[in-house]
Amino acid sequence: VSTNGPQYLSDSWGSGQNLWIAYVTGQSHNNSEADIRAMCSIDGGQTWSDAGQVNAIDELYYFAPGIGGKADGSSVTILWSRADGVGLYARTWTRTSGCSGTWGSIKTLSSLASGSYLTDPEVIYDNNGDILAAWLEYTGSGTAGIRSSVSTNSGETWSAKAWVTDASDSLATHRWPAFTLDTRNNDVWMAYSYRQTTPTTLNR
Numbered sequence: 001v002s003t004n005g006p007q008y009l010s011d012s013w014g015s016g017q018n019l020w021i022a023y024v025t026g027q028s029h030n031n032s033e034a035d036i037r038a039m040c041s042i043d044g045g046q047t048w049s050d051a052g053q054v055n056a057i058d059e060l061y062y063f064a065p066g067i068g069g070k071a072d073g074s075s076v077t078i079l080w081s082r083a084d085g086v087g088l089y090a091r092t093w094t095r096t097s098g099c100s101g102t103w104g105s106i107k108t109l110s111s112l113a114s115g116s117y118l119t120d121p122e123v124i125y126d127n128n129g130d131i132l133a134a135w136l137e138y139t140g141s142g143t144a145g146i147r148s149s150v151s152t153n154s155g156e157t158w159s160a161k162a163w164v165t166d167a168s169d170s171l172a173t174h175r176w177p178a179f180t181l182d183t184r185n186n187d188v189w190m191a192y193s194y195r196q197t198t199p200t201t202l203n204r
Contacts, residue, residue, distance in 0.1 A: 011067045017044045018073030022054070022065035022080075034061045036080045040099035042073065049099035054078050054091050056106055066121035068179070070129055077123050077131050077155055079109070085117030088135055092155025109133060109149050110161050115140040124179035127186040131155060134164065134177040134190060145174040146192055167192055 010023035019041040024034050038051040055062050061083040069076040074095045081088040088110040095101040110118055120136040131151040138144035146167040149158045167174045167190075176193045 011065050013067045013069045013076065015069060015071050015073055017042055018069065019045050020051075020067055020069060020076050022067040022078045024063050024065065034063060034083070036062050036065050036078065038067070038076075038078060038093070040076075042098050051093065051099060051101075052103070054103070055080065055089070064119045064121060066123050066133075066135075068123035068125055068131070070125045071127075075125070075129070075154060077125075077133075077151075079121035079123050079133055079135065081118045081121065081135070084114065085112065085119075085138075086114060087111050088118040088121065088137075090123070090133060090151075090155060090158065092131070092151075094154065104155050107155065107158055109158055110135070110137060110147060112137070112139055120175050120177060122177045122179050122190075124181060124188055126181060126188055127183060128152075129154065132179065132188055133158070134179070136175040136177070137161075146177050146190075164190070164192075167194075 010021055013020045021039045023037060025037050036054040038054055039048045040051045041048045062080050063083050064081050066079040077090055077092045079090050090107045090109050092104045093101050116139050118135055118137055123133045125131055134146050134148045137147040146164040147161045148164050149161045151158045174192055174194055178191045180189050
C-alpha cells in the first residue's frame with residue numbers, strides 16, 4: 001500500500017479476502033496535525049481503496065489507531081486517541097458494496113483531564129456482531145489500567161467504560177490489551193502485559 005505523505009502507527013485487520021489498514025498520516029513528525037485514515041481491500045490485497053479520513057476535526061494530533069471488523073467484512077470499527085491523552089474515540093463503517101460504505105458518527109469512549117493518557121486501543125467483533133473495545137487509561141493519579149466498553153448496535157451507542165477485573169490498579173503497568181475470539185463458544189479472550197516483567201495473563 002502506498003500513499004502520499006508520512007504514515008506511521010498503523011494497525012490492520014483481515015477476514016478472508018477482506019483486508020483493512022488504519023494509519024496515522026501527518027503533515028509533519030513534530031506533533032502537529034495528524035489524522036487517522038483507512039484503506040480497504042476485498043481481493044486479498046491485490047488492490048486497495050481509500051476509505052477516507054476517520055477523524056472529523058483537523059488541526060489536532062491523533063495517534064494509536066486500533067481496528068477490528070465483522071467476519072463477513074460488512075462492518076469495521078476503528079478506535080484512536082488524541083496525543084495529549086484527553087480523548088479516545090470510536091467510529092464504525094458499514095458496507096454498501098465492496099469497499100464503498102458509510103461512516104457512522106464519532107463516539108467518545110473516554111474523556112480525561114490534561115495530564116492523563118489514553119492509548120493502546122484494541123477492538124473485536126463477536127459472533128453476534130457485538131463490538132468490544134479495550135484500552136489503557138491512566139488519570140495521572142490513582143487507579144490505572146485497562147478499560148473496556150461494548151456496543152451491541154453496530155457502534156451507535158457504547159456502554160459506560162469499566163475497569164477490566166485484574167487488569168487495573170494503582171501501578172499503571174497493565175497495558176497492551178489484545179483480543180482473540182473463540183468462535184465455537186463466542187467467548188472473547190484478552191491478553192495483556194502485567195508490570196512488563198511477568199508472563200502474559202489471559203482473561204475472558
